[in-house]
Amino acid sequence: MELSQFIEWLAEAANGSGNxxxxxxxxxxxxxxxxxxxxxxxxxxxxxRLQPMPMIQAIACTLSPASIPDGAMLHGxxxxxxxxxMSVHTPLRKTSTGLQxxxxxxxxxxxxxxxxxxxxxxxxKKTRGERIRIGVIDTGADYTHxxxxxxxxxxxxxxxxxxxxxxxxxxxxxxxxxxAAFTRxxxxxxxxxxxxxxxxxxxxxxxxAFVSDxxxxxxxxxxxxxxxxxMSFGMKTYxxxxxxxxxxxxxxxxxxxASSGNEGKxxxxxxxxxxxQVIAVGATTRQGRIAPFxxxxxxxxxxxxxxxxxxxxxRGRYNELSGTSMATSHVSGVVALMLSRNPALNVxxxxxxxxxxxxxxxxxxxxTIAPKEVHASRSVIAAARRKR
Numbered sequence: 001m002e003l004s005q006f007i008e009w010l011a012e013a014a015n016g017s018g019n020x021x022x023x024x025x026x027x028x029x030x031x032x033x034x035x036x037x038x039x040x041x042x043x044x045x046x047x048x049r050l051q052p053m054p055m056i057q058a059i060a061c062t063l064s065p066a067s068i069p070d071g072a073m074l075h076g077x078x079x080x081x082x083x084x085x086m087s088v089h090t091p092l093r094k095t096s097t098g099l100q101x102x103x104x105x106x107x108x109x110x111x112x113x114x115x116x117x118x119x120x121x122x123x124x125k126k127t128r129g130e131r132i133r134i135g136v137i138d139t140g141a142d143y144t145h146x147x148x149x150x151x152x153x154x155x156x157x158x159x160x161x162x163x164x165x166x167x168x169x170x171x172x173x174x175x176x177x178x179x180a181a182f183t184r185x186x187x188x189x190x191x192x193x194x195x196x197x198x199x200x201x202x203x204x205x206x207x208x209a210f211v212s213d214x215x216x217x218x219x220x221x222x223x224x225x226x227x228x229x230x231m232s233f234g235m236k237t238y239x240x241x242x243x244x245x246x247x248x249x250x251x252x253x254x255x256x257x258a259s260s261g262n263e264g265k266x267x268x269x270x271x272x273x274x275x276x277q278v279i280a281v282g283a284t285t286r287q288g289r290i291a292p293f294x295x296x297x298x299x300x301x302x303x304x305x306x307x308x309x310x311x312x313x314x315r316g317r318y319n320e321l322s323g324t325s326m327a328t329s330h331v332s333g334v335v336a337l338m339l340s341r342n343p344a345l346n347v348x349x350x351x352x353x354x355x356x357x358x359x360x361x362x363x364x365x366x367x368t369i370a371p372k373e374v375h376a377s378r379s380v381i382a383a384a385r386r387k388r
Contacts (some may be wrong), residue, residue, distance in 0.1 A: 003033060003076035007040045013063045014046045023083035025212055025241045027058040033076040034058070051212055055219040056244040060212035079240055086214070086235035088138060088171045088207040089259045089270075089325040110188040113286060114178070114305030114330055120191045120337070122377035126384065129192025129336040134179060134228040135221035135254075136332075137214060138172030140165040140201035145173065145312050147187040148197070151180040154224075155199035158216045165201035170314050172199060174321055175232050177312030178329035179336070188312065191333025191376065195340070198226060203233070211235075215245040222252050227339050230332040231258035231278075232325035234270030243275055250277035255339070255347050257281060257332050259324035261295040269295045279335075279351055283307065283327035284373050290361060294324055296371070302354045303361060303373045304330035334376045338383035345383060353382045 010026075028034040034057035041047050041059075051060040060083050111121060133153070143152050143166065155165040167173045182193035200220055202213040214231075221229050229249060249256055257279045261270035273280035283294035283306025290296050291307050306327035313319035335350055345353075357379050358372025 003036065004040065006077065007037055010061070011041060011044045011046045014049060014061050021062050023060060023062050023210060023212070024080055025058050025060050025083050026080050027056060027078040027241060027244070029076055029078045031057055051216070053212065053215050053219065055222065055248050056215065056241055058241055060210070081239060081241060083210045083212045084235060084237055084239060085208055085210055086233055088203055088233045089262055089323050090171065090207060108186055109183050110310065112178070112188060112310040114309050114326070115189065115191055117286070117288070117305050118191070118330060118334065118374050119377040120333065123337050123380040126380050127337050127340040129180065129195030129333070129340050132192065132195045132228065132336040132340050133198060133226045134195055134230060134332055134336060135198045135200050135217070135224070135226040136172060136175055136179070136230045137200040137202050137217040137221070138175055138230070138232060139169035139203040139207060140167035140172045141176045141197065141199035142167050142173040142312070142314050145316050147181040147183045147312050148173070148176055150182050151193070151195065151197050152176065153196045153198050155201070156217070156220045158200065158202040158213045158220070159204060165199040167199070167201070167314060168205040169203065169207050170319065171203070171207055171232070171325065172201070173314055174311045174319060175230060175325060175329045178309060178326060179230065179333045181312055188310065188318065191330055192336035195333070195336040198224065209233070211239050211242050215241060218245045218249050221254060222249055226254055227343070228332055228335055229254055229256045230328060231256065231272060232328045234259060234261050234273060236270060238271055242272055246272055246275055246277050250347060253346065255279065255335055255350055257328055257335060259328040260300055262293045262323050263295055264293050265295045267297050269297065269299045274299055277347065279331065279347065279354070281324060281328040281331050282371070283322070283324045284361065288359065288361060288373055290363070290371065291322070293322065294327070300371065301351050302331060302358055303327065303371055331374055334374050334379055337376060337380045341380055341384040342386055345386065349386065353379055353386070357382045
């Protein structure tokens with residue numbers, strides 16, 4: 001089947017009906033084939049129901065996998081994979097505190113225990129994350145929250161480009177607060193209180209998103225020159241399309257930081273944290289030990305506080321959550337502090353500095369290399385000293 005014939009078939013298949021339909025990502029072998037496809041499909045009514053992804057030369061569409069013609073992979077088509085759903089890394093009820101009732105802020109600014117524990121206030125003598133842009137791919141953010149008004153910058157709603165990236169879940173607002181919340185009176189202060197958070201709403205009210213939505217968010221972050229991407233979500237299955245998107249972000253100089261998962265596994269972690277271009281984060285307790293719910297092992301690059309983390313919530317309120325999502329937002333804040341002192345750092349240098357200057361985590365048994373918990377002050381000093 002020639003590429004032109006495949007495109008004709010694709011337009012018909014996308015228009016068809018049936019209960020067995022699934023969302024797919026079709027990647028083309030070259031930019032030329034992709035552009036040819038877009039040109040042909042752009043003339044057809046079905047185009048409005050397709051999602052182009054020029055960054056990885058792909059389109060997302062809803063088809064029946066069984067109906068894909070044999071040999072479609074041979075003529076201009078690189079890969080066809082299911083557009084998998086993934087979720088934000090919410091805590092497991094049986095191993096964490098879960099969602100607690102939101103409570104009013106205290107009369108004086110609160111520096112949450114995790115921010116203090118990683119020694120962020122010591123780092124503020126050198127930097128507070130000035131001029132650093134962080135794309136938070138999540139459920140959006142609450143732009144009306146008094147502690148986030150200074151740090152929330154323009155973002156995007158991947159689910160509906162005509163709407164702002166307002167949070168209807170709470171997870172994204174909690175992440176944003178740990179990264180960069182700031183107040184002079186009452187409320188809370190995050191790790192990098194002068195950094196800019198750009199909410200990228202790719203997850204719906206239930207905290208669910210397709211891989212294609214995440215890719216759209218990554219593409220937006222590249223186009224808008226983010227320094228960091230925070231990914232507090234994951235899935236068990238590998239996606240070649242998602243790896244291609246993260247590789248594109250990596251090549252553009254963006255530091256990608258992702259949570260490892262909350263299943264308490266000791267040998268494997270979720271994607272995208274498992275990818276080599278990503279800084280993988282595990283969670284620790286108040287005692288500086290690996291949290292029981294946190295995935296752990298050699299694939300984790302750095303650990304950070306993830307137990308009963310107090311942060312911003314919807315409608316100007318505050319909440320405590322536990323999970324590797326919360327740990328990841330601490331690391332994103334620390335990396336923002338580091339980049340503010342030395343913008344030339346690349347992802348490998350950041351990984352090395354975080355590990356080298358992290359605090360060893362006590363762990364029973366014999367081990368060759370102790371896992372490390374992020375230490376903001378030491379990491380910022382080391383970043384500033386590294387030759388530019």
